[in-house]
Amino acid sequence: MKAFLQRWGTAYGPPLVVLIVGTLLLEAYVRWTHVPIYLAPRPSDVILTLHRERAYLLAASWSTAKAALVGFGLSAGVGVAIALALASSAWVRRAFYPYTVFFQTVPIIAIAPMLSIWLAPGLKAVAACAFIVSVFPVIANTLAGLIATDPALVDLFRLYGASRTAAMLKLRFPAALPNVFIGLRVAAGLAVIGTVVAEFLVGELGEEQGLGVVIVGASHNGHSDRVFAAVLLASALGLTMFGAVNLVARRVLRNWHASART
């Protein structure tokens, strides 16, 4: 137990100290300089708002979480599937890989309103934005892992007459797992950002109002405390998803060499 507390302290102690000291400094600065509330809230106001409006903010967080999770799930599934397809042959890769970069470059601000017309406003359109914003790192990292398979093992599988499918399922895909998780970690954060941006743009048209909608409304009304409360909740959601991916990665890669688990 003592060892556990010690490890916990080493891992989480420093960021906690930074958080507490940073918050206190900010509180002091905002109080002494009398910054008006529509410009920047006192940290204590944000905390009070988080408490006072918890039902409303939790409902908004839940709505954002659903869209972000659906978008992230799509990114994971579709991204890995696309990478597998691209890795299946050099021709396919050369022909299609340039188009996957589209996901990376598409201006989500322009496409979000179109999506909400095509898919009807609401969860589907918002999750689609989250997917578009977060899928590319999954494709790119998974593909990098799939084409970097240890050549000696590729030879060995050939020598034993393994089919392409067997080589993919028993060698190339499992060997690429560390890379898949690198992609998923990046995607987890991007999915939340994509969701909040989409809600910001088209969210108020849906039935449920996510954190993005809260942010637009509150900033129009000068409620910077509510804006920051919503931003904090969105960050917490991103961190939670990131942490969950890390947990799964550590579990799946537990027998690998430490260098693969970073």
Next chain:
Amino acid sequence: MPDPVPAALAGSSVTLRGVRKEFPGGVVAIDPMDLDVAAGEFLAILGPSGCGKSTLLRMISGLERPTAGTVEVHRPSTTGHAGRFDIAYVFQDAHLLPWRTVLSNAAMPLELRGIGRAERQARAADALANVGLGDALARYPNQLSGGMRMRVSLARAMVTDPTLLLLDEPFAALDEITRQRLDEQLRELWQARRMTVIFVTHSTTEAVFLADRAVVMSKRPGRIISDRAVALAPARVGALRGTADFVHETRIVYEALERGEASA
């Protein structure tokens, strides 16, 4: 020890005629080369690095095609039991699958050949016991020492009961004591099974200890500059390394290797 396999079953013979390998870009790795390896022979190949030893092994295994000439591997006349597969390959590093246990790594070739789970696990456990890893079946590669990983690699090669075992500087990365122990183990495996072995190494002492015949290649493009029987009794134990005969044989191979390095 496994049951001895009848000699007729045990080894493939290998015939190379006029084999030449030129890589795209114009590197000639192997000049026309003729080589005969008898069934059940233990052959060591030595040569300066970059002279084409790995290329030669890859061509014998069928992973690489010669630019000219023919490579033939003749299986023993009687075919063995189901799942018997001709050629096994051991690389310089163990190249295990980190997500699989030792047992499952060793069973992998049988799995790829479609052998049922119970049979392949039994055979893999056998192969692992033969290299002294009978009690490490459930461990993962990252829990093993370099020598143990290499032994898993050797067991993985032996699990198919190959008639031709190709080893490309397999123990070069290990410390001297571990390497000698593995050499002894490999020799024992060969004595029991009598598969044909082609063993590429940098080490003259390793070649002389293990093999019944040593081939020395010249610098690139690789040609055979020395090919002779190792004049030592077939029983090889650790104490052999100190004997005058052993030192003498090592000396001869070493001199050939020096000539190979010097040749332009």
